[in-house]
Amino acid sequence: MFNERLARRALIAIALLGLAGGLGAAFSGRADLARWIWAAGAIPVAASLAVSIIRDLISGRAGVDAVAFVSMTAALALGEPLAAAVVAVMYAGGGALEDFAVGRAERELKSLVDRAPRIAHRRVEDSFEDTPIDEVSIGDTLLVRAGEIVPVDGLITSSGASLDESALTGEPMPVSRRAGEAARSGTVNAGETFEMKASATAGESTYAAIIGLVTAAQTAKAPFIRMADRYALLLLPVALALAGAAWGFSHDPIRGLAVLVAATPCPLILAAPVAFIAGTSRAARRGILIKGGGPLEALARAHTVMFDKTGTLTVGGARLVSIEAAPGADSDEALRLAASLEQASHHIVAGAIVSAALDKGLSLQIPAEVRETMGSGLEGVVDGRKICVGSHQLVSGGSRPEAWAVRALRRASWRSALSVFVSVDGRIAAALLLADELRPETPRAVLALRAAGVSRIVMVTGDRADSAETIGAALDLDAVLADRAPADKVEAVATEQRLNPTVMVGDGINDAPALAAADVGIAMGARGASASSEAADVVILIDRLDRVSDAVSIARRTRAIAVQSIIVGMGLSGLAMAAAAIGWLTPVAGALTQEAIDVAVILNALRALGEGRGPERAAMPAAAARALRQDHEDLKMRLDRLRQIADALDDAAGEAAVNLIIEANRIVDDDIVPHERDDEGSVYPQLASVFSNKHGLSAMSRAHREILHQARLLGRLADGLHADESDRYIVRDAQRIIDSIDSLVRLHNAQEEDIYQNVVANWDTEVQAQGRGKSGAAGKGNVAARG
Numbered sequence: 001m002f003n004e005r006l007a008r009r010a011l012i013a014i015a016l017l018g019l020a021g022g023l024g025a026a027f028s029g030r031a032d033l034a035r036w037i038w039a040a041g042a043i044p045v046a047a048s049l050a051v052s053i054i055r056d057l058i059s060g061r062a063g064v065d066a067v068a069f070v071s072m073t074a075a076l077a078l079g080e081p082l083a084a085a086v087v088a089v090m091y092a093g094g095g096a097l098e099d100f101a102v103g104r105a106e107r108e109l110k111s112l113v114d115r116a117p118r119i120a121h122r123r124v125e126d127s128f129e130d131t132p133i134d135e136v137s138i139g140d141t142l143l144v145r146a147g148e149i150v151p152v153d154g155l156i157t158s159s160g161a162s163l164d165e166s167a168l169t170g171e172p173m174p175v176s177r178r179a180g181e182a183a184r185s186g187t188v189n190a191g192e193t194f195e196m197k198a199s200a201t202a203g204e205s206t207y208a209a210i211i212g213l214v215t216a217a218q219t220a221k222a223p224f225i226r227m228a229d230r231y232a233l234l235l236l237p238v239a240l241a242l243a244g245a246a247w248g249f250s251h252d253p254i255r256g257l258a259v260l261v262a263a264t265p266c267p268l269i270l271a272a273p274v275a276f277i278a279g280t281s282r283a284a285r286r287g288i289l290i291k292g293g294g295p296l297e298a299l300a301r302a303h304t305v306m307f308d309k310t311g312t313l314t315v316g317g318a319r320l321v322s323i324e325a326a327p328g329a330d331s332d333e334a335l336r337l338a339a340s341l342e343q344a345s346h347h348i349v350a351g352a353i354v355s356a357a358l359d360k361g362l363s364l365q366i367p368a369e370v371r372e373t374m375g376s377g378l379e380g381v382v383d384g385r386k387i388c389v390g391s392h393q394l395v396s397g398g399s400r401p402e403a404w405a406v407r408a409l410r411r412a413s414w415r416s417a418l419s420v421f422v423s424v425d426g427r428i429a430a431a432l433l434l435a436d437e438l439r440p441e442t443p444r445a446v447l448a449l450r451a452a453g454v455s456r457i458v459m460v461t462g463d464r465a466d467s468a469e470t471i472g473a474a475l476d477l478d479a480v481l482a483d484r485a486p487a488d489k490v491e492a493v494a495t496e497q498r499l500n501p502t503v504m505v506g507d508g509i510n511d512a513p514a515l516a517a518a519d520v521g522i523a524m525g526a527r528g529a530s531a532s533s534e535a536a537d538v539v540i541l542i543d544r545l546d547r548v549s550d551a552v553s554i555a556r557r558t559r560a561i562a563v564q565s566i567i568v569g570m571g572l573s574g575l576a577m578a579a580a581a582i583g584w585l586t587p588v589a590g591a592l593t594q595e596a597i598d599v600a601v602i603l604n605a606l607r608a609l610g611e612g613r614g615p616e617r618a619a620m621p622a623a624a625a626r627a628l629r630q631d632h633e634d635l636k637m638r639l640d641r642l643r644q645i646a647d648a649l650d651d652a653a654g655e656a657a658v659n660l661i662i663e664a665n666r667i668v669d670d671d672i673v674p675h676e677r678d679d680e681g682s683v684y685p686q687l688a689s690v691f692s693n694k695h696g697l698s699a700m701s702r703a704h705r706e707i708l709h710q711a712r713l714l715g716r717l718a719d720g721l722h723a724d725e726s727d728r729y730i731v732r733d734a735q736r737i738i739d740s741i742d743s744l745v746r747l748h749n750a751q752e753e754d755i756y757q758n759v760v761a762n763w764d765t766e767v768q769a770q771g772r773g774k775s776g777a778a779g780k781g782n783v784a785a786r787g
Contacts, residue, residue, distance in 0.1 A: 011048055012092040015041050019085045038081035045088035046072045066236050071260040075587060078253055083261050086591035090598060117185075120151040123195075133202045140198045144189045152185050153205040154196040160393070162191030174418070176391065235570070239263035239577065246581040254587060258580035262590035263573060271565035271601050272297075278608035279558030287542030288551045295537030299520045300559035302552055303500035305454050306493060306514075309461035309468055311507040312524055312545065313442050313475070318349055318434040320356035321417055322643065324408035325430045334430035336362040338389045338422045340382045344370040349420065350378075352434055353389075377420070388423040395421040395428055405431060407650045438471060441546045443751035446475050448549035453556060456500070460484050460492045460514070474703065474747035489514035505548055522548055558608040569601040628683060631675065632749045638671045642742045649735040655723040661734045665718035668711045672745060676704045679752070703748045710741045 018041010025034035049069040068091045075084035122131040123141035133151050136142065141157065144150055150163070161177045165187045174190045177183060183196050185205035239260060247256030276293035283290050290296050307313050323331040339357030342350035344367050357364060367387070370380035377390015388395045392405065401409065405421070408431040412419040417435035421428055439445075446457060458479040461468050465482035472480035481492050489504075490513045496502040497519060504511070504518035515521030515536045523536035524545070540547045576593045579585045585593060645664045652660055714737045717730065 007048070008092065011045050012089070014044050015085065015088040015092045017041060019089050022082065022085060035079075035081045038085035039076055042072055042076060042081060042084035042088040045092050046076070046084075049091070067239055067260075067263055070236075070240070071257070071263065074257050074260055078257050078587075080254070080257060080261075080587045083257070083587040083591045086588070086595065087261060090595065117149045117151040121145070136198050136202060138198055138200065142196050142198055143193065144183070144196060145193045146189055146191065148189050150183050150185050150187045150189065150196070151205075152198050152202050153200040154183055154198045156181055156183050156194060156196050158194035158196075160191075161189065161194040161196075162391070164188040164190040176393075235263065242577055242581055250583065255580065255583055258585050258587045258590045259577050261587045262576040262580045262585060262594055271569055271605050272562045274602050275558050275562035275565060275605035275608045278606050279554055279561075282558075282609050282611075283551060283554045286547060286550050286554070287540065287544075288547050288554070289539040290551065290555075291537050291539075295520050296555050297559055298501065299503065299538065299552060299555035301501045302454060302503045302520065302555075304456040304458065304496045304502045305449055305548070305552075306458045306460050306496060306502060306504045306518070308489075308504075308506035308511050308514075309459055309463050309471065310436060312505055312511075313439065313459065313471060314436045315439050318352040318418060319437045320352060320432060321435045322411070322433040322647070323430055324404065324411065324433065324647065326402070326404055326428055329429040331430055332360065332362060334422045334424070335360065335432065336364065337382050337385070337387050337424060337429075338420070338432060340364045341367045341370065341378050341380045341387045341389050343367065344380065345372060345378055349418065349434060353420070353432060356432075385425050389420060392419070392421050392431075395423045402428070403651075408433070411647065411650075438474075438747065438750060439545050440750070441544055443475060445546040445549055446477070448546055449552060452549050452552045454549075454552060456496075458492075458496065460489050462486075462489075470743055471747070473706070474744065474751065476703075486511075486513050490517045493517045503552075505545075522551065554608075561605060561608045565601045565605045568604065569597055572597045572600070629753060632753060635671060635675055635745070635749065638667050639742055639745060642667055642738055646735050646738040646742065649731055649738075652731065653728070657731045657734075658721050658723050661714075661718050661721060661731070661738075664734070664738045665714050668714055668741060672741065673708065673711050676707050676745075680704050703744065703751070707741060707744050707748065710737055710744065713737050714741065 018037055018039075022034040022038035022041065025031075025037055046069060049072070053066055053069055068087060072084045072087050072091075075081065075087065118133055119130045120133050120136050120140075121128040121143040122136060123143070128143045136152050142151065142154065144161075156177050156179055159179055161183060162174050163177055163183060164174045165184070176191075182199070185200075185202075243256040243259040243263070246259050247253050273293065276296050279296055280290045280292075283296075290299070320335075323335055325331040325334060335353070335357050339354045339362065342353045343364060354364070365382050367380040367382050370378060372378050377388065377394045379386070379388045381387065392401055392409070396405075405428065409419055411417075412431075412433050417433040420432040420434060422430045422432065449457060456478045457475075458481065459468060459472050459475075459477050460481040462484055463482060465480075468482040469480050481488075484492060489511065493502060493504050493514045494517060497517075501519045503520045503522060504514045505522040505524070506512075506515055507524035511523070515523060520538060521536040522538040522540060524540050538551055540551075573594065576585065576590060576597065579593075580590045642664055645660045648660055649657060714734065717734055717737065721730070
């Protein structure tokens, strides 16, 4: 590929030198020398064209090169070398532009391969020695130190291990594995050193399989066929027939040559590359790296967009979602003590805990005698008390969890959350539940994709079905595919591809095979996901999901401009061919006319550099948006109480359970239902004049209907409920409905706030900064370990 590009650059240099040198000789009165110089500049280009045509015919396709070859060789044969030189310059220049526009970035797997471990610590008698990973055999005992990548698949033989599996599953929360459980290659030891027994060789392990999937998917991609070639089969016979007719009626071969020169397909050669260069430049200014014209054109035809969840639709970080206090303990005090100690750690979980405490206005103290256990937690002294924060095993010293702690662990599982326990002077006081959160711009990004013409949006994730489906419902996605390993993601992409052009968006190593397999792979590469960036056709360099819809919109507009340039350019060429056929244009005049047409085509194609004109729309007053935001802040306190009621129903029974259910129903009836009805009746009509995409409002109205439906279910269950009727099944049903209302309203409010910010006029700078601060604290990188 590099040699071909170098050859094309040499050709344009030769053609330009030939044209310029011939013109210089002609102006010096050396007409014969000029003719030789023009011919010398055109012949190498014609020879290159002949090779290209033969190669195309062998591969079973005919391109625009045939028309240019016929016109150049005919001009040389009929003694019109200047016309041949002009055509040679335009053709070689178009080839160089096309190389620049559609040359794809090299898909090396360098970063993926570099990450793969090469050395394993293998037990030999009573010690461990470093061994090349390829020499590890099944049954070997291996040592994996803290922070190292697991070299091969195996079974844990130590008492346990904490593994960061985000590279494989996309799940940001570290998992604890016990003795006898599997440790997969490519995962990171986020805890203490542990031993394992190899269950597979390096070549048969999980990480090697991922590299193989990427390689196979890349080699299976069909090469990009130039847009110009699709018109060539029509242009060539028309040009030859018209040239033959002009020659036959006039008995002048020069007139036929003039037709061929005027038919030189420079608009075809130039229009798409120039428009694609402009489109990729426009995308680059938006922080979107598109690797050539092929991905850009494929992106313009996108029908289906598939998203990974963790780190793509969500921030891939952690935020405090709940505090489960032990009986008699104060939850805010437990959070204050934990956050004071966590100030000594740079861990992402520590940052989330500290941010949560500061948001609550808690006063933090400087810790002393801090000792950190990698992957497990922290110990230290705060206010003279010994504080321990981390996994239950670390905090409890390995003792069995109490009943409230079991419920906290179960609730963390339901919510796909990480549990961090806090002990004060040896007694466990609380469990802090932290979970991933939706990106602030995700709702708007999904709506913008709909507006850009994407018909189907699917989430495919390695995360659990419950959390994935909650997000899918809130975003009004067309399908949710959960519990998908990397190979399953590739299969899901292939299934969608069989129906329509498909785009895959992801950010981790686990997404790389699917990104490579899709028609267009888009990597969220701002946080250094190098493997996915290597496999992707498009890389989002700014950590914002709404750039995906920008990429689709830019691609569609660019392709439309390219097609328009081709059609208009070839229409003008057709008029020039007709003028040449009746004798109004000589071969050189035809070539110069074609040059003017080419300039017009290039100028039109360069419109892809601009944003284009969108429809004018009204804007919501900033005061109105602030009032709506305040409504959500007020409602948040009621939602917090709903969550407390749902948690309290774990061990409530009889009259106590009935009272909690009735209180929850009262909150829903008095606060939540009126709020949603007011949104639908008064706020959304205001937004209707602002929103250019009515699908967004209909999707939001659908969320209202679901919230109101859940409210009706709770009201029906609570109506006339007595203590003697409140068996555990009713309590469990009420708990699920309350939890569902809480989750739906929180997600829906986040969507609405994002919409308000998008459409408001003069949105306060401090409000924007506040939103960025809240999302940024939870979103700096993936949760590497803890718990």
